[in-house]
Every structure is written in C-alpha cells, then in structure tokens.
Amino acid sequence: MAPRGTLASAIVALGVLAVGSAPVAAQTIAITGxxxxxxxxxxxxxxxxxxxxxxxxxxxxxxAVPADAQRVDATGKVVTPGFINGLTQVGVVExxxxxxxxxxxxxxxxxxxxxxxxxxxxNPRSVMIxxxxxxxxxxxxxxxxxxxxxxxxxxxxxxxxxxxxxxxxSPLAMVAQVGDAGQAGTGARGELVGKLRVLLEDARAxxxxxxxxxxxxxxxxxxxxxxxEALVQVLDGSIPMLFFADRASDIRTVLxxxxxxxxxxxxxxxxxxxxxxxxxxRARVPVLTGAMNNIPSSFAALGTRQExxxxxxxxxxxxxxxxxxxxxxxxxxxxxxxxxxxxxxxxGMSWDDALRAVTATPAEVFGVAERVGTLAAGKDANVxxxxxxxxxxxxxxxxxxxxxxxxxxxxxxxxxxxxxxxxPPAYGGAPRGP
Amino acid sequence: MRRIVGTFLLLTACAQxxxxxxxSPEPAPAGGAAEKAAAKPGAPGAGALSVxxxxxxxxxxxxxxxxxxxxxxxxxxxxxxxxxxNGAIYLRDGKVVQVGQAVNAPADAVVIDGGGRxxxxxxxxxxxxxxxxxxxxxxxxxDGNEAxxxxxxxxWAEHSVWPQDPQFPRNLAGGVTTLQVLPGSANLFGGRSAVxxxxxxxxxxxxxxxxxxxxxKMACGENPKRVYQSRGPATRMxxxxxxxxxxxxxxxxxxxxxxxxxxxxxDPPTRDLAMETLAEVLRGNILVHNHCYRADEMxxxxxxxxxxxxxxxxxxxxxxxxxVADLMAKNDISGSLWADWGGFKMEAIDGVIGNLALVxxxxxxxxxxxxxxxxxxxxxxxxxxALAAGRRLGITLSEEDVIKWITIxxxxxxxxxxRIGSLxxxxxxxxxxxxxxxxxxxxxxxxxxVDGALLYDRLDPNEQWRTDFELGFxxxxxxxxxxxxxxxxHD
Numbered sequence: 001m002a003p004r005g006t007l008a009s010a011i012v013a014l015g016v017l018a019v020g021s022a023p024v025a026a027q028t029i030a031i032t033g034x035x036x037x038x039x040x041x042x043x044x045x046x047x048x049x050x051x052x053x054x055x056x057x058x059x060x061x062x063x064a065v066p067a068d069a070q071r072v073d074a075t076g077k078v079v080t081p082g083f084i085n086g087l088t089q090v091g092v093v094e095x096x097x098x099x100x101x102x103x104x105x106x107x108x109x110x111x112x113x114x115x116x117x118x119x120x121x122x123n124p125r126s127v128m129i130x131x132x133x134x135x136x137x138x139x140x141x142x143x144x145x146x147x148x149x150x151x152x153x154x155x156x157x158x159x160x161x162x163x164x165x166x167x168x169x170s171p172l173a174m175v176a177q178v179g180d181a182g183q184a185g186t187g188a189r190g191e192l193v194g195k196l197r198v199l200l201e202d203a204r205a206x207x208x209x210x211x212x213x214x215x216x217x218x219x220x221x222x223x224x225x226x227x228x229e230a231l232v233q234v235l236d237g238s239i240p241m242l243f244f245a246d247r248a249s250d251i252r253t254v255l256x257x258x259x260x261x262x263x264x265x266x267x268x269x270x271x272x273x274x275x276x277x278x279x280x281x282r283a284r285v286p287v288l289t290g291a292m293n294n295i296p297s298s299f300a301a302l303g304t305r306q307e308x309x310x311x312x313x314x315x316x317x318x319x320x321x322x323x324x325x326x327x328x329x330x331x332x333x334x335x336x337x338x339x340x341x342x343x344x345x346x347x348g349m350s351w352d353d354a355l356r357a358v359t360a361t362p363a364e365v366f367g368v369a370e371r372v373g374t375l376a377a378g379k380d381a382n383v384x385x386x387x388x389x390x391x392x393x394x395x396x397x398x399x400x401x402x403x404x405x406x407x408x409x410x411x412x413x414x415x416x417x418x419x420x421x422x423x424p425p426a427y428g429g430a431p432r433g434p
Numbered sequence: 435m436r437r438i439v440g441t442f443l444l445l446t447a448c449a450q451x452x453x454x455x456x457x458s459p460e461p462a463p464a465g466g467a468a469e470k471a472a473a474k475p476g477a478p479g480a481g482a483l484s485v486x487x488x489x490x491x492x493x494x495x496x497x498x499x500x501x502x503x504x505x506x507x508x509x510x511x512x513x514x515x516x517x518x519x520n521g522a523i524y525l526r527d528g529k530v531v532q533v534g535q536a537v538n539a540p541a542d543a544v545v546i547d548g549g550g551r552x553x554x555x556x557x558x559x560x561x562x563x564x565x566x567x568x569x570x571x572x573x574x575x576x577d578g579n580e581a582x583x584x585x586x587x588x589x590w591a592e593h594s595v596w597p598q599d600p601q602f603p604r605n606l607a608g609g610v611t612t613l614q615v616l617p618g619s620a621n622l623f624g625g626r627s628a629v630x631x632x633x634x635x636x637x638x639x640x641x642x643x644x645x646x647x648x649x650x651k652m653a654c655g656e657n658p659k660r661v662y663q664s665r666g667p668a669t670r671m672x673x674x675x676x677x678x679x680x681x682x683x684x685x686x687x688x689x690x691x692x693x694x695x696x697x698x699x700x701d702p703p704t705r706d707l708a709m710e711t712l713a714e715v716l717r718g719n720i721l722v723h724n725h726c727y728r729a730d731e732m733x734x735x736x737x738x739x740x741x742x743x744x745x746x747x748x749x750x751x752x753x754x755x756x757x758v759a760d761l762m763a764k765n766d767i768s769g770s771l772w773a774d775w776g777g778f779k780m781e782a783i784d785g786v787i788g789n790l791a792l793v794x795x796x797x798x799x800x801x802x803x804x805x806x807x808x809x810x811x812x813x814x815x816x817x818x819x820a821l822a823a824g825r826r827l828g829i830t831l832s833e834e835d836v837i838k839w840i841t842i843x844x845x846x847x848x849x850x851x852x853r854i855g856s857l858x859x860x861x862x863x864x865x866x867x868x869x870x871x872x873x874x875x876x877x878x879x880x881x882x883x884v885d886g887a888l889l890y891d892r893l894d895p896n897e898q899w900r901t902d903f904e905l906g907f908x909x910x911x912x913x914x915x916x917x918x919x920x921x922x923x924h925d
Contacts, residue, residue, distance in 0.1 A: 094777075095777060095778065095779060095780060095783060096777075096778045096779070097656075097778055097779035097780070098779070098780060128777070275909070292808060292812070293808050294604055294808070294811075295569050295600075295601060295604065295807050295808055296569045296570055296600055296904075296907070296908050297569050297570055297571055298570050298571060298572075299570050301570075302570070302907050302908045302909070303908065303909050303911075305911050307911070325808045325809070325812075326775075326804075326806040326808045326809040327772065327774060327775045327806075327809065328775065328776075328777060328778055331777060331778075332774075332775070332776055332777035332778065332785070333774055333775070336774070339815065339819075339875055342875030342876060343812075343815075343875060345875075345876060346875065346876045346877070346878055391875050391876075392874065392875055393815065393818035393819050393821070393822045393873065393874075393875060394818075394822055394873075396822070396826070413785075413786045413787060413788075416784055416786050417756070417786050417787075417788045417792070417827060420756050420757050420792065421792070421827065423757075423758075423759065423760045423796065424760075425757070
C-alpha cells in the first residue's frame with residue numbers, strides 16, 4: 001500500500017472518529033410498544049421507556065412521550081435492562097496468548113497484589129467491547145486473577161472511553177482465591193488459609209496503628225504498605241472480597257474467614273456451592289457461577305453440575321450468572337452470557353430468576369443498584385431492545401443503549417464477514433485478487 | 435485442551451494442539467504423484483498396516499441389548515430430507531427400520547410417545563479429546579500430546595484413551611453417540627485418531643467403532659513451532675518443510691511395501707510404525723484431519739496434499755475457513771469448526787460467527803466440532819448460534835441444512851456416512867429424543883439410543899451411566915425436575 005498516511009490525514013481521521021463516538025448530549029429517546037421487563041417490577045405489555053440525557057426518566061404503560069423525543073418502535077420486541085457480565089477480562093486481555101496484551105495478572109509480592117487496580121490498565125479501545133455490546137451487554141466487571149490475592153476489580157459501562165468515564169464503580173471488590181495452594185505460593189490448603197489469615201491480621205494491625213507503622217515502630221508486617229492499605233477497604237466493609245473457590249470445604253473456609261474478619265465475602269466459580277447452599281443463603285453470600293459446565297475438571301470441582309445456579313437460587317442465595325463454559329466467556333465471547341441464562345433455565349432456574357441473575361442481582365451484589373440493573377426512573381439508560389426472547393439463539397439485540405447512547409458501527413467481525421462474503425475479497429482500493 | 439491461567443482465564447483447546455481430517459475417496463485433483471498415490475482406496479479398517487489384513491487392535495464392541503422400539507408423535511430431523519412433522523421412527527436389531535408419518539411396528543415393540551418433541555440422529559463430534567485428556571485434569575492422565583518429537587505419526591490415540599473418563603457419560607447425555615478422539619496439536623503429525631462409540635466399556639477396544647477408518651491428525655501454524663521452538667520447527671516454513679520431508683519418506687516406504695506385497699519375494703522390508711500410517715494416508719485408507727487456523731496456511735496445506743497425492747478430509751478449527759471456503763469446496767475438504775471461538779491467539783483473531791454458514795454457502799461441508807468436553811454436550815446449541823449468524827448474513831439456511839452440520843457431515847468426515855449420521859432405513863439406530871426443538875437453548879437430550887439400545891434416559895436414574903472414577907469421588911446427582919420446554923416470564 002502506498003505510504004499516504006501523512007500526519008495531517010491521520011489527525012483528520014482521528015478527529016472524525018472522535019466526533020462520531022462522542023456522547024450525544026441532551027437527547028430524549030422514547031422506546032415504545034415493546035414488552036418491557038423492568039426487573040424491578042412486573043413486565044409491562046406495550047410499555048414505554050423514556051430516556052433523557054443518558055438517564056431513564058420514566059417507565060410504564062402510560063408514559064407521555066414528548067414531541068421532541070426520538071421514537072424507537074419496539075412493537076413485538078422485548079425490552080430489558082442492559083445485561084451485566086459480572087466476571088470478565090474485557091479491556092485487560094486482548095489476545096490471551098500474546099503476553100503484552102494481558103493486563104489482568106499482576107506479579108505481586110509473595111503472591112499478594114492487593115494494591116493492583118486492574119482498571120489502571122483498561123484499554124477503552126479493546127476490540128472485545130463492540131461485540132460484547134452487540135450481544136446486549138452494557139456493563140462488565142473487570143476482574144484480575146492469579147496468586148493468592150489478585151487485586152481489585154472494577155465495574156465499567158461499555159461506553160466510549162476514556163477509562164475513567166467508563167467506570168461505574170472502582171474498586172469493586174478485592175479478588176482472591178482459596179483452593180489452589182501452589183498458586184498462592186504455599187504447599188497446602190491449610191498453609192494458604194494461614195497465609196491469608198496473617199495477611200488480614202496484618203491489615204488490621206496496620207489500620208489500628210498507621211502512625212506507628214510509618215514510624216517503623218511496629219513489628220514486621222507481611223505485606224507492603226500499599227497492599228495493606230488496599231486490604232483495609234475489605235476490613236472496613238467498603239468493598240467485598242471475591243474469592244474464587246470451587247470445593248465445598250473451600251467455600252466454607254471463605255465463610256469462616258468472613259465471619260472472623262468481618263468482611264463481606266463473595267464466591268466466584270463455586271462449582272460445589274450447591275452442596276453448601278443453605279450456609280451461603282444464611283450468610284447472604286452471593287455466588288457468581290454459570291450453567292454450562294458439568295465437568296469434574298479438577299479434584300476441587302468434582303461436584304460441578306449445571307443445576308448449581310438453580311439449586312443456589314432455590315435455597316435463597318443471590319446468584320449472578322457468569323460464563324463458565326467453553327470458548328472464552330471472559331473475553332471474546334462475553335456476549336454469550338444470555339445463553340448461560342438460557343441454559344440455567346434449561347437446568348432448573350425460572351426464566352425470571354435467570355433474567356434477574358444477569359441484571360438486577362449483579363447490580364445489587366456489587367452495590368450499584370441505584371445506577372444499573374433495572375429499568376426505573378433515575379437509573380442510567382442502559383437498555384436493550386431484543387427481537388425476541390433474549391436467551392434464544394434466534395433473537396438478537398437490535399438496539400443497545402449505554403447511558404442513553406445507542407451503540408452503532410460494525411464490529412471487527414462484521415467488517416471481516418462483509419469483506420469475505422463474496423470470494424475473492426476486495427481489500428479496499430485494489431481490484432479483487434486471487 | 436484448555437489450560438487454566440490465573441484462576442479463571444481459560445485458554446481454549448488450542449493452547450495445545452489439535453488435528454483432524456482425512457482424504458476423501460475420490461482421486462486427488464492434481465496430476466502426477468496424486469493420481470499414482472490415490473490409485474484405489476483400500477479396505478477401511480483393515481489395520482492400515484504394511485501387511486494387509488492385519489488388524490492387531492480390533493474392536494470388540496457389540497451393540498447393547500435392545501428391544502424393538504417405536505418413537506411416535508415426534509418431529510424428526512432425519513438429516514436426509516425435510517423435517518418429518520408428527521411422525522414416527524421404528525428401530526429394530528440396532529438399525530433404523532422405518533421413518534415416516536406412521537410406521538408398521540410389531541405388537542411387541544416398545545412404544546414411546548414423544549409428545550410432540552424432537553428426534554435427531556445421534557450427534558457426532560469429530561474433534562474430541564475425551565479419554566486422552568480426561569477429567570480430572572493433571573499430568574497423570576494427560577495423554578493427548580506425544581510432545582517429544584514434531585513427527586509422531588506412529589502413535590495411536592486409542593492407546594491413550596481412559597475408558598473411565600467421566601466426560602464420556604456427560605457427552606452421551608448431550609446426545610453425542612460417536613466421537614473421533616484425536617491426539618493433540620503439538621506435533622506436525624500427532625498420530626492416529628480413535629473413532630469411538632460413546633458407550634460404557636472396560637476397554638477402549640469395547641468402544642471402538644467397528645471397521646471405522648482411522649484418521650491422522652496433522653497440525654500447522656503456531657502450536658508445532660511454539661512447542662519445538664528450541665529444536666525446530668521454529669517457524670511456519672519449518673513446519674511445511676517437516677511435512678514435505680516426511681511425505682517423501684512415506685512415498686518411498688509405500689512403494690517398497692506395495693511392491694513386496696505384490697511379489698512376496700525375499701524378506702519383507704522393515705516395518706516403521708510412523709511410515710505405515712503415512713503410507714496408508716497415501717493409499718487413501720486413513721483420513722487426514724488437519725488442524726489449521728489461517729486461510730493462507732490452509733491453502734498451503736492443500737498444495738502439500740496435492741504434491742504428495744493425498745487428500746485432506748477436514749480442516750479443523752479453521753477460524754479463517756470463510757476466507758478460503760471456495761478452495762475447500764473445490765478440493766472437497768470439509769471444515770470442522772466452532773460456532774464462535776476466536777481471539778485467543780494470533781492465528782485465531784479473525785474468528786467470525788458467520789464462519790460455518792459462509793463455508794456452507796460456498797458449497798463445502800460445514801461441521802460443528804467441539805474440541806471441548808463441555809462444548810461437545812451442546813453441539814446443537816453451537817449449530818443454532820451459527821444458523822442465526824448465517825441468516826443475519828442473508829444466507830438461506832434451514833434447520834434441515836444445519837442439523838447436517840452435527841450429524842451426516844461429521845459422519846462423512848469420519849468415512850462413516852454409510853452407517854451413521856442420518857435416520858434412514860438400514861442405518862445404525864443412533865437416535866436422540868430432545869425435550870424441545872434442538873435449536874432452542876431450552877432443549878435437552880432426554881433419551882439417547884446407540885445401535886437401538888437405550889443408553890441414556892434423563893429421567894431414569896437407572897439409565898445414568900457412572901464411570902468407575904465417579905464412584906465415591908463424584909457425588910451422585912439426583913435429577914432435578916425441570917420444565918421440559920421454555921418456561922417463565924417470556925412468551
């Protein structure tokens with residue numbers, strides 16, 4: 001290709017892009033005629049969702065539509081809150097086998113990276129974002145992994161960047177794991193738990209006497225100042241501590257630690273959570289799990305089953321559906337969350353509960369229910385219009401609004417398919433080649 | 435095989451190698467070596483040894499006891515014609531006897547009222563690693579990649595298969611009745627595949643599909659060059675040179691043995707296990723399953739095949755198959771593909787949801803494969819995703835077209851389309867009764883018959899096969915009463 005990319009033309013191109021992706025201000029949109037699932041209340045036939053300046057201003061069967069509103073006809077369609085995928089690496093892992101596109105795994109010190117904020121590496125231009133949005137996902141949790149304490153997760157809306165504009169809540173949770181002793185830099189489960197306990201005790205000691213710590217007048221603590229400071233948020237209850245844990249006994253360990261140190265636990269993965277469903281329900285501990293895995297893939301996950309989510313829900317546990325099947329559900333196929341919900345229904349969950357598990361429940365357990373997860377006045381206008389049942393393969397998200405702005409423009413996949421729909425392809429400017 | 439990075443990032447199958455396909459029986463299109471090599475297909479399953487008729491590891495499978503069975507009041511995807519609405523199917527002695535609006539069944543037949551549900555042929559997964567990468571994972575049971583040399587055509591997947599892998603009954607419960615277990619994709623030549631019935635057995639011999647042709651797994655691209663970085667091949671050109679050098683030897687070996695078999699003079703030549711396998715590919719008796727992601731590399735593998743006169747039966751994974759679907763159609767190569775995987779490594783970044791539909795539209799055989807023990811249980815759902823994507827691209831597709839992607843097309847890739855893959859009189863009675871249209875997310879396999887024998891019944895705990903491993907280790911899971919069809923708030 002001829003080197004025609006002068007600086008000037010590059011700047012012009014960027015300018016056009018920037019204008020095209022700028023948030024549309026002061027716009028009123030009325031979605032009318034659809035079957036509206038506010039999730040916070042009963043479904044509304046022939047309902048209207050009124051959006052102004054990125055917020056929902058009214059939802060109901062008899063909402064007056066202002067004359068200047070842009071109308072979107074949703075007759076025969078289904079309208080839901082934007083789906084929230086509570087367990088992703090969107091924006092921090094681009095091509096997982098290419099190390100310099102991976103920003104979800106901190107090195108840490110001695111397997112502890114509590115101070116690591118995954119959102120500091122978020123790439124708002126990730127090509128994973130448009131297809132996620134196209135699948136009706138408007139909000140994702142970006143979750144670090146690795147070590148004993150992996151770092152701090154963030155919740156972001158899939159709006160255009162910069163990153164700080166995308167953030168709904170950060171830090172969202174402190175992420176850790178029990179069950180993989182080796183990854184925690186230990187040799188046995190009990191040693192892992194001991195290490196965690198020492199860490200939390202040290203964070204407690206640090207919180208009680210920061211001045212002495214800074215003066216060097218305390219005993220040696222097991223983590224850096226930054227890590228201890230980060231863990232204080234957990235002890236203070238300002239953020240929950242999200243544990244990857246599969247074995248039933250590991251999950252009980254988390255519950256016990258939560259009681260001992262007074263933090264709010266959450267469980268991710270939770271292969272055998274159904275075995276301790278009653279204890280989880282009593283402690284009101286949320287579980288992030290999926291419905292597409294029944295493989296006893298490790299000795300910690302021998303009880304893996306697809307009914308997990310349904311059994312937990314039946315026991316009263318707050319369930320957040322996340323991907324747990326094949327095909328990169330945390331990056332490339334984040335949008336497959338809706339099929340996770342469909343499978344949860346096939347494996348015993350009610351349809352309403354499955355919808356709740358990808359909308360209102362994640363918003364509640366992450367403490368952002370005043371912003372996202374339901375369709376109600378005052379909430380961010382994250383709204384999806386589906387051609388039919390959102391969980392079915394035949395349906396698609398026809399309109400996706402994030403903070404009142406409709407997602408548009410082809411995804412990278414769509415551009416590739418357009419190019420190769422007729423073979424041989426045209427490469428832009430050049431005649432069709434072999 | 436997947437590998438866990440951190441605590442939850444799953445690197446899919448292709449972090450490790452895979453392979454597939456095999457040559458079709460038609461003569462190769464190229465001249466010279468091709469014509470000579472594809473002279474005439476040998477008898478499949480004859481052991482594929484240099485010494486004809488030898489079959490040292492024969493199948494001992496025999497069908498399980500069955501009763502004449504009629505499934506009536508069902509919608510039947512036959513994979514051989516239009517949907518039979520409100521029809522019936524009659525199975526006897528392990529075979530399909532009749533399919534139609536009504537069947538003539540004897541009075542002693544078991545009659546199952548399908549209640550308007552759906553019936554399909556048994557699902558066929560032509561890219562599985564069950565038994566060679568069993569659950570639970572770990573080094574002790576990791577037997578899928580003989581990653582000690584880039585050329586290991588001498589190994590046979592069946593010698594790695596653990597019949598007590600708990601993934602087998604889970605695949606059966608997903609409606610899968612036949613699968614091709616492939617070696618991994620670390621090597622240029624990964625070894626021979628094992629085509630298995632998904633049935634309980636003490637031995638792999640008891641699972642082997644009788645007289646199924648063997649497959650040979652080949653792999654191009656990132657995996658071999660990454661695994662053998664230090665000793666080579668370390669580049670894609672090294673990969674191709676490695677293939678060519680091996681085929682040159684194989685061609686010589688084949689000639690030597692064919693001559694000796696004809697003349698039976700003097701001592702036979704020395705046997706070489708790797709060369710036996712490759713020579714059988716050249717004779718058209720072993721089908722080549724070629725793991726290959728990128729379009730340009732698929733085109734090169736077609737050239738390699740033409741240079742040496744063998745055929746590629748299927749490109750596996752082929753996330754860029756849509757870019758060369760015309761070449762695949764022209765060379766009669768199927769695409770064993772995922773519905774929507776991609777992005778996890780550089781050779782996978784151009785994966786598109788329309789891949790299967792675009793390959794189908796170009797006239798090549800589209801196959802939904804799994805490469806994954808979970809994905810295999812939902813090949814119907816993967817097909818449904820690909821169907822929806824194709825229609826969005828404006829491609830005319832019917833459910834009758836798409837059911838073939840998980841039945842008769844993979845049967846063809848395995849060289850078994852005369853026995854399985856469709857519901858027609860005389861074919862093996864591998865049958866699935868679904869709770870709903872299998873292209874719905876809410877559908878589940880309810881009953882699965884293999885050769886006419888009911889081997890899985892979701893609602894009957896007595897029909898739930900549990901492997902030895904599961905006893906004690908894996909909690910017995912009572913069947914949850916679930917709604918047979920879509921339920922809940924949306925209508």
